Amino acid sequence: MSRAADLITFDEATSTEAFTSRFGKPDHDTARLLSAVVCHAHALIKEFRPTQEQWRKVLDFLTEVGHASDERRQEWVLFSDLVGASALVEEINSRRPSGATPNTIRGPFFRTDTPERTLGSSISLDGAGEPLLVEGRVEDLDGLPVTTAEIITWQANAEGYYENQQPDLQPEFNLRGLFRPDQDGKFHYRTIRPAGYGVPGDGPVGRLFAQAGYPLHRPAHLHFVVRAPGFETITTHIYDADDPRLGEDALFGVRPELVHSFEQTLIDGKPASRVSVRFVMVRARPGRGK
Numbered sequence: 001m002s003r004a005a006d007l008i009t010f011d012e013a014t015s016t017e018a019f020t021s022r023f024g025k026p027d028h029d030t031a032r033l034l035s036a037v038v039c040h041a042h043a044l045i046k047e048f049r050p051t052q053e054q055w056r057k058v059l060d061f062l063t064e065v066g067h068a069s070d071e072r073r074q075e076w077v078l079f080s081d082l083v084g085a086s087a088l089v090e091e092i093n094s095r096r097p098s099g100a101t102p103n104t105i106r107g108p109f110f111r112t113d114t115p116e117r118t119l120g121s122s123i124s125l126d127g128a129g130e131p132l133l134v135e136g137r138v139e140d141l142d143g144l145p146v147t148t149a150e151i152i153t154w155q156a157n158a159e160g161y162y163e164n165q166q167p168d169l170q171p172e173f174n175l176r177g178l179f180r181p182d183q184d185g186k187f188h189y190r191t192i193r194p195a196g197y198g199v200p201g202d203g204p205v206g207r208l209f210a211q212a213g214y215p216l217h218r219p220a221h222l223h224f225v226v227r228a229p230g231f232e233t234i235t236t237h238i239y240d241a242d243d244p245r246l247g248e249d250a251l252f253g254v255r256p257e258l259v260h261s262f263e264q265t266l267i268d269g270k271p272a273s274r275v276s277v278r279f280v281m282v283r284a285r286p287g288r289g290k
């Protein structure tokens with residue numbers, strides 16, 4: 001057989017085959033996914049038929065996203081979040097039985113070193129904002145209390161900023177806390193009502209999406225990680241039902257069962273809000289749960 005017979009002519013009809021014949025069948029997950037991405041990219045180029053200049057602009061954008069990313073700012077994660085890829089991966093990997101609390105993405109403001117606080121204490125260290133009482137229960141699918149649970153919460157302040165975004169303006173660990181429930185699985189703590197906020201709009205991803213009229217807003221919410229030995233870890237949000245921009249969540253995290261009414265109440269005789277939540281945990285299955 002001549003060498004010429006081994007050649008695959010590279011043209012529109014054969015481009016994908018030409019690539020895969022060289023790439024083979026990788027046994028590495030990331031390489032397999034990359035191979036699929038390339039095949040889809042070939043199909044996309046054939047469909048949209050960009051000019052060289054248009055394609056170079058795409059590459060320039062991807063280059064900018066990479067340059068804007070470092071250990072403190074992850075522009076690629078923002079991109080993944082805004083196009084719904086993060087939410088889709090979460091959805092595929094954490095499908096739960098009906099009645100169980102659904103997972104949502106964790107977002108970039110979680111801290112692993114959140115301090116433990118006693119039940120009933122306040123996580124608002126500067127006291128700035130409208131008081132909010134959070135009450136809840138951690139239980140399994142049968143309604144039995146999960147007393148070994150840890151409930152970690154974090155949230156934005158009344159201006160829509162997390163403590164680690166404003167290290168000079170907010171006390172360390174403001175609006176963060178780790179709680180352990182009582183013997184009935186119940187917990188409660190005080191905080192302030194959070195505001196919604198904008199996702200970073202000053203990088204290449206935010207600028208491109210803003211130009212396209214894409215909403216870069218997150219409605220008001222509380223974040224939670226609830227974990228217990230033998231159960232799948234819940235990473236979720238509780239959304240304020242009164243936020244008029246609930247339907248615009250830039251990160252596709254709002255689900256009806258996570259939207260809660262913040263009711264009016266009194267704390268120490270002063271007007272405040274109160275929200276009641278329930279976290280329903282599912283027993284861990286092999287290879288899942290973390």
Ligand SMILES: [Fe+2]
Nearest residue numbers: 107156221223
């Ligand atoms: Fe958040």
